[in-house]
Amino acid sequence: MSDFSKEQQLFRDIVSRFLKEVSPPEAVRELMVTEDGYDVSVWKRLCDEAGLAGTHIPEEFGGAGFGPIELGIVTEEMGRTLYCGPFFASAVMAGSALLLGGSDATKASLLPQIAAGSLIAALVLDDVDDLGRLGHSVSVDAGGTLSGGAGLVVDAHIADVLIVVARGENGLELVSVAPDADGVGVTPVEVVDPTRKLSRVDFDGASCEKIGSLDDAAVEALWNHLSVALAHEMIGGAQHMLDSTVEYTKVRFQFGRPIGSFQALKHRCADLLMDLELARALTHHAARCLDSGEGEPYAASMAKAAAADAYVEAVKAGVQLRGGIGFTWEDDTHLWFKRAKGSEVFLGPPHVHRERMMTMIDKEGVDDIQRGEGGLVA
Amino acid sequence: MNDETIRETVGRWLDENWSPDRSLREWREILLEGGWAAPHYPEEYFGRGFTNEQAKVVAEVFKERGAVPAAQAGPRRLASETILACGNDDQKQRFLRPILTGEHSWCQLFSEPGSGSDLAGVSTRAELENGQWILNGQKVWNTSAHHADFGILLARTDWDVPKHQGMSYFLIDMRQEGVEVRPLRQMNGHQSFNEVFMTNAVVPAEDLVGGEGNGWHVATTTLSFERRGFVDRFSGEGYRGDRPGRIYDEYEAEVEEANEPYTWYPQRAGRVDLVVPRARETGAIKDPVIRQEIARLLCMHRGSTLALAGAEAKRKAGTTQIIPAGSIGKLAASVIARQASKVHTMIGGADTMRSGSQSAEDGVIAEILISVPAISIAGGTDEIQRNIISERVLGMPKGHRADKGPFREIKRNS
Ligand SMILES: Cc1cc2nc3c(=O)[nH]c(=O)nc-3n(C[C@H](O)[C@H](O)[C@H](O)COP(=O)(O)OP(=O)(O)OC[C@H]3O[C@@H](n4cnc5c(N)ncnc54)[C@H](O)[C@@H]3O)c2cc1C
Numbered sequence: 001m002s003d004f005s006k007e008q009q010l011f012r013d014i015v016s017r018f019l020k021e022v023s024p025p026e027a028v029r030e031l032m033v034t035e036d037g038y039d040v041s042v043w044k045r046l047c048d049e050a051g052l053a054g055t056h057i058p059e060e061f062g063g064a065g066f067g068p069i070e071l072g073i074v075t076e077e078m079g080r081t082l083y084c085g086p087f088f089a090s091a092v093m094a095g096s097a098l099l100l101g102g103s104d105a106t107k108a109s110l111l112p113q114i115a116a117g118s119l120i121a122a123l124v125l126d127d128v129d130d131l132g133r134l135g136h137s138v139s140v141d142a143g144g145t146l147s148g149g150a151g152l153v154v155d156a157h158i159a160d161v162l163i164v165v166a167r168g169e170n171g172l173e174l175v176s177v178a179p180d181a182d183g184v185g186v187t188p189v190e191v192v193d194p195t196r197k198l199s200r201v202d203f204d205g206a207s208c209e210k211i212g213s214l215d216d217a218a219v220e221a222l223w224n225h226l227s228v229a230l231a232h233e234m235i236g237g238a239q240h241m242l243d244s245t246v247e248y249t250k251v252r253f254q255f256g257r258p259i260g261s262f263q264a265l266k267h268r269c270a271d272l273l274m275d276l277e278l279a280r281a282l283t284h285h286a287a288r289c290l291d292s293g294e295g296e297p298y299a300a301s302m303a304k305a306a307a308a309d310a311y312v313e314a315v316k317a318g319v320q321l322r323g324g325i326g327f328t329w330e331d332d333t334h335l336w337f338k339r340a341k342g343s344e345v346f347l348g349p350p351h352v353h354r355e356r357m358m359t360m361i362d363k364e365g366v367d368d369i370q371r372g373e374g375g376l377v378a
Numbered sequence: 379m380n381d382e383t384i385r386e387t388v389g390r391w392l393d394e395n396w397s398p399d400r401s402l403r404e405w406r407e408i409l410l411e412g413g414w415a416a417p418h419y420p421e422e423y424f425g426r427g428f429t430n431e432q433a434k435v436v437a438e439v440f441k442e443r444g445a446v447p448a449a450q451a452g453p454r455r456l457a458s459e460t461i462l463a464c465g466n467d468d469q470k471q472r473f474l475r476p477i478l479t480g481e482h483s484w485c486q487l488f489s490e491p492g493s494g495s496d497l498a499g500v501s502t503r504a505e506l507e508n509g510q511w512i513l514n515g516q517k518v519w520n521t522s523a524h525h526a527d528f529g530i531l532l533a534r535t536d537w538d539v540p541k542h543q544g545m546s547y548f549l550i551d552m553r554q555e556g557v558e559v560r561p562l563r564q565m566n567g568h569q570s571f572n573e574v575f576m577t578n579a580v581v582p583a584e585d586l587v588g589g590e591g592n593g594w595h596v597a598t599t600t601l602s603f604e605r606r607g608f609v610d611r612f613s614g615e616g617y618r619g620d621r622p623g624r625i626y627d628e629y630e631a632e633v634e635e636a637n638e639p640y641t642w643y644p645q646r647a648g649r650v651d652l653v654v655p656r657a658r659e660t661g662a663i664k665d666p667v668i669r670q671e672i673a674r675l676l677c678m679h680r681g682s683t684l685a686l687a688g689a690e691a692k693r694k695a696g697t698t699q700i701i702p703a704g705s706i707g708k709l710a711a712s713v714i715a716r717q718a719s720k721v722h723t724m725i726g727g728a729d730t731m732r733s734g735s736q737s738a739e740d741g742v743i744a745e746i747l748i749s750v751p752a753i754s755i756a757g758g759t760d761e762i763q764r765n766i767i768s769e770r771v772l773g774m775p776k777g778h779r780a781d782k783g784p785f786r787e788i789k790r791n792s
Contacts, residue, residue, distance in 0.1 A: 003691050246772045261775040266768035273767055274706050274713070278681030285684050302677045354673030355666070361654065362663070366676065369651040370683075371644050 004069075011070060015077045018050050023081040025332045031084040032194035032335070036158050038085040046085065047117025053091040054115025057099070062112030068225065068290040072232035072283070079236030079343075082335055084195050086120045088229070089155035094121035094163045096225045098211075100218045101174045106211035110161070110176075122159035122179075124201050126150040129345070130352055131223040134214075135167035138203065140175055142168075144210055146183070146203035152346075156186050156199040164203075165214060172219065174212035181206050193342035195335065224300035226347050228290055231283040231300075231307035234343050238276050238307070241314040241336050242269065245321050252322075265321055272314050279303070279310035296367050298360045301353035308344040308353075315340040379428075381435050388414065388439045396445045398623020402632065405446060405625060406479035414440075415448035415478040419462065423470050424478060444621045446629045449480035451613070452636050453522055457484040457530050457549070460600045464547075464588040473528075473549060480632055485526035487517040487550065487574055488597065492791035494519070495762050497532070498541045498594055499781070499790060502576060504533040504548065511548065511581040513556070516573060519756075522639050523559045523572040526552050531581075532597050534785065535590055541785045545593030549585040556580060566748045570639035604757055605704030645742060646749040647711060648718025650679050652739065653725070662725040671724060675717045682710040706771070709763040712754040719750040 004012070022042045031037055047053045056071040057063025064070075071092065078087060095114050098107055098121075113119035126137035126148065138148035146166060156162060156179060164175045179186050183206030189198040214222065246269055249260030259265055286303035289295030296302070315337040319326035326333050344350070379387070395408055409415045410424050418433035419425025428436070440447050450458070458477045461469055476482040493499035502515025513533055523529065529550045536544035552559070556579030561569040588596040614633030618626040653672055657663040663672075686707045722743055723730050729738060730747060737744035754760040768774040781788045 003688060003695075242772075246774060250773075250775060257778070258775045261777045263765070263777060266772075266774050267761070267764040269772055269774065270709070270764035270767035273772060274709050277685045277706055278678060278710060281684035281688055282677065282681045284688075285680075296680075302680060305673070306677045306681055351670055354670050354677075357673050357676070358663075358669040361676075366654045367680075369654075369676075369679065371647075371649065371651045 004073075008069065008073060012073045012077065015050070015052065015074055016080070018046070019077050019081045019083055022046070023078075023083040025082075025335065028082045028084055028195060028335055029332075035188075037155075037195070037197040038158065043085050043117060046087070053087065053095075053117040055091070057091075057095055057111050057115045061107055061115060063115040068228055068287045069284075071229055072287040075229045076232040076236035079233030079339075080240045082195050082237070082339055086122075086155045086158060088196070088233070089123065089159070090114055090117075090119075090121045092229045093123035093154065093226060096229075097123050097163055097165065097174060097214075097222055100222050100225070101214040102212040106174075106176070110211075119160050120155070120158055121161050121163050122153055122156040124150045124153050124156070124162050124164040126165070128152050128347055130348060131219060131226075132356070134165050134219060135172050138164060138166045140164075140166040140168050140173055140208065140210070144175070144207050146175065146177060146206045146208045149200065149202040151200050152189065152198050153186075153201045155197055156201050157188055157197055159186075162201065163211075164208065166208075168210075168213070170213075172214040173210055174214060175208040176211050177203075177206055177208035181208075183207070191342070193338040195339055196342055196346075223347070224286075224290060227300045227304040227353070228283065228286045230343055230347055231279075231286065231303040234307040234311040234340070235276065235280045235283050237336050237339055237343070238272075238279070238311040238314040241311075241318045241333075241340075242272050242276060244333075245269065245314075245318045248322055259321070268317055268321070272310070272317055275306075275310040275313055279306040282306045296360075297364060298357035301348075301357040301360075304348060305350040305353040305357070308340075308350045311340040312344050379432065381432075384428075384432055384435045385439055388436050389443075392439070392443050392445050396443065398444070398446075398621060398625045400625055402446065402625055402628035403479060403481075406448060409448055410475060410478055416450065416458075416474075419474070422467075423462065423474055441616055444617050444619055446617060446625055448478040449483075449632065449636075450478065452483070452640075453486050453526075453530075454482070454484040456486060456600050456603055457528065459603045460530060460547075460596060461549075461587065463599050464596045466587075468584060469549070469587060482527040483522070483525050483636060485520050485523040485529045485552070486600070487520050487523070487529040487531040488600075489517060489519045491516055491518050491573075495759055496781075497597065498545065499785075499788070500532050500534055500545060501790065502531070502533040504535050504546060504581070506535075506583065509583050511583060511586065513548070513550070513576040513579040513581060516575050518573045519562075519571045520559075520574050521571045522636075523552070523574050524561055524569075525635060525638070528552055529574070530600060532593050535593070537786045538784045539591075540783060541781060541788065542594045543591055544785050545597070546590050547587045547593040547596035548581045549587060550576075550579065550581050554579060565751070566642055566745060568639070568642050570642075601758070602704065605708055642745055642749050645745040646715065646752045648715035648750055648753075649722070649742065649746050650675060650714065650718050652742070653718060653721055656722070656725050656738070656743075660725055662727075665724075668721070668724045671717070671721050675714065675721050678710065678714050678717060682707065682714060685710070705758075705763040705766040708757065709760055709767065712760050712763075715750045715753045719747055722746050 051064055052074055054063030055066050055074050059065035098110055114121055127133045138150055140146050159179050162177050162179050166173050166175055183204045185202040187200045189200055191198050249265055250258055252259045283303040286299040289299040318333045325331050413426055415424055417426040417428040417436050418430055420427050454477050458474055461473050488497055490500050492501055504511045504513050529552055531548045531550045532545055534544050535546040556577050558575040560573050562571050563569050614630055662668045726743055733744040734741050
């Protein structure tokens with residue numbers, strides 16, 4: 001396994017420093033109770049100063065021209081700090097959909113604005129449990145009239161444009177429509193995780209612009225790219241949760257000793273680290289697979305399933321190992337707890353990804369598995 | 379030297395020296411003289427100072443040509459690596475050679491009835507008399523001791539200092555009157571490990587490694603090699619092909635004897651390789667619950683392989699320590715083996731009540747189910763790995779210790 005290059009590490013350092021500065025827990029707390037849920041000036045800095053919104057967008061479309069590995073670095077660091085803003089919705093989700101299914105003209109017109117952050121796009125998917133079922137609730141007719149709705153759309157409430165995946169006459173189409181156009185309704189949804197805002201989006205005869213299409217392969221690719229970006233976000237969050245929990249166990253005293261010296265807590269943390277190490281390895285591997293076009297076709301699903309399980313275990317322990325304070329609103333742990341619970345199921349719960357993986361194995365077989373011995377003979 | 383040059387140099391040397399009609403001993407002597415027995419060893423000790431990668435290239439050429447390699451796998455590798463790392467010049471000169479030629483096989487004599495996880499609690503007694511160490515005590519769970527010519531052994535030489543400071547590390551000749559080896563039968567029916575009794579067993583003064591009282595340091599060096607998975611089984615496959623030559627018979631006999639205790643080792647790791655084929659064959663692959671468990675297993679297995687490769691890369695770059703990475707890997711191997719055992723049980727269903735030739739895959743599936751429990755004990759239990767991970771990787775505080783002060787005064791098993 002090749003590790004990150006020097007440049008990639010440097011990139012991570014820069015992103016990490018920036019996010020720690022602009023997204024401390026106090027900022028997350030302030031933003032999560034606002035309607036918009038993000039700070040426009042920070043978003044501007046993130047796009048102008050750090051140029052992050054175009055991380056994975058090719059240079060010809062105004063981006064930095066990096067790939068899934070660098071995008072993963074950004075979302076991993078964002079997950080660590082719970083950055084609140086339209087990055088995932090606009091750059092990752094809408095950006096990836098346009099890259100995979102947009103017409104050349106649309107890419108040329110929309111991607112530079114998304115990369116610059118001057119245009120916030122939201123991707124309307126009518127199934128965020130199983131992207132293999134997309135198009136059952138939103139459709140577009142030959143004349144470009146949209147109907148139907150999607151219940152859980154990230155950041156639609158602040159979007160300048162909605163990029164919609166809709167069932168058309170010849171399969172899935174990509175269309176765009178303004179959120180304030182006639183026949184479009186955007187209603188905020190009450191959410192468990194207030195750091196990721198969701199809306200219900202309804203179309204009632206809205207006229208839209210057809211901007212591309214998604215064949216089966218493009219849908220699978222879209223699902224892979226989004227899952228891998230989200231898996232990174234989750235391992236970043238899980239790492240923060242493990243770090244902060246371990247720190248807490250070193251300073252909290254009961255029975256005359258730090259609680260971190262109790263073996264039950266130690267062993268739970270050791271297990272969390274092991275789960276996280278495996279999930280991290282799978283996630284970074286999945287990004288390299290997307291980058292190179294090689295590796296198991298199910299690498300992204302392995303990453304999403306493993307990262308979700310590791311994150312949820314980490315936040316559960318995060319609360320438990322803090323005792324009463326862990327269950328308070330005042331303590332920050334619940335911010336990560338809620339993000340973990342949301343991310344666990346968003347874009348497919350672990351069991352859906354495991355089934356997706358098995359379906360691929362049914363068709364294409366499993367990669368070579370060495371007959372292991374546990375490495376030892378003594 | 380780049381890979382191409384290595385290939386050429388080895389190839390030329392084999393052209394001139396390799397013959398399958400020699401005896402195994404004769405060939406191994408030539409191999410040692412030629413410096414190709416262990417090219418990753420230093421030049422003073424039979425090697426060429428190659429990196430492990432370069433040594434791999436050499437091994438590949440040997441295999442392609444069907445040229446028999448030096449004897450390096452198994453517990454003897456634990457001995458040779460430890461002697462290389464901690465031994466003196468005289469010990470390296472005397473012990474490495476017969477290991478590489480295959481003359482001497484080795485075993486690890488660490489655990490005792492009274493101290494396993496707490497390895498620093500050994501109470502085998504070693505006393506210096508007339509320039510020789512006299513050993514008395516008992517070791518246990520010693521894999522391959524019934525074949526071994528020598529053992530690496532940890533014993534107490536000072537009872538009046540704290541436990542970690544009073545041990546010394548010995549190289550003991552197993553073929554002597556004072557050493558008795560009794561095989562032990564395991565829950566899976568195999569007899570791989572033994573108990574070993576020392577009654578006035580003798581170790582020459584010059585066979586103490588790393589200095590008196592430094593046994594703990596030397597033992598942890600051995601353990602770090604063990605956890606890094608240096609102790610592969612012998613792989614005798616792929617050399618003979620359809621080539622003629624008497625040497626192959628001797629080599630295969632050597633491999634077979636060395637591997638005899640380890641035939642069930644792949645099973646204790648859970649045989650992840652058999653899961654998908656078995657699920658297909660039995661139709662269990664259609665069961666949605668089993669599919670979930672298989673997918674979980676494959677994720678863990680792949681994740682662990684990737685994580686270990688990543689840790690190894692970092693270790694090479696000098697950015698991580700050996701032991702913690704090894705502990706995470708060892709713990710993962712246990713978790714994977716247990717999950718594999720569970721999946722094999724689900725796939726087989728009631729059929730997994732069968733054993734022996736009645737059981738699927740000619741008994742292999744049954745053997746998995748009753749061998750997996752070993753992996754979380756051997757080489758340091760899961761609980762010990764979790765202690766190491768939490769204390770050394772996560773930096774969590776150590777618990778209360780009841781074993782400080784002179785060893786003599788510590789409570790221990792009677
Ligand atoms: C197949 C096999 C091959 C082996 N081969 C060899 C060999 O070649 N040479 C050799 O020297 N030894 C060998 N061993 C021995 C092995 O290293 C020991 O069995 C192991 O270290 C555990 O020691 P123990 O059996 O004394 O158990 P104990 O140490 O008594 O452990 C009993 C239980 O207590 C737990 N425990 C102990 N201490 C702690 C702690 N501090 N915190 C939490 N839990 C704790 C353990 O995890 C375990 O669950 C082998 C063992 C097996 C199973």
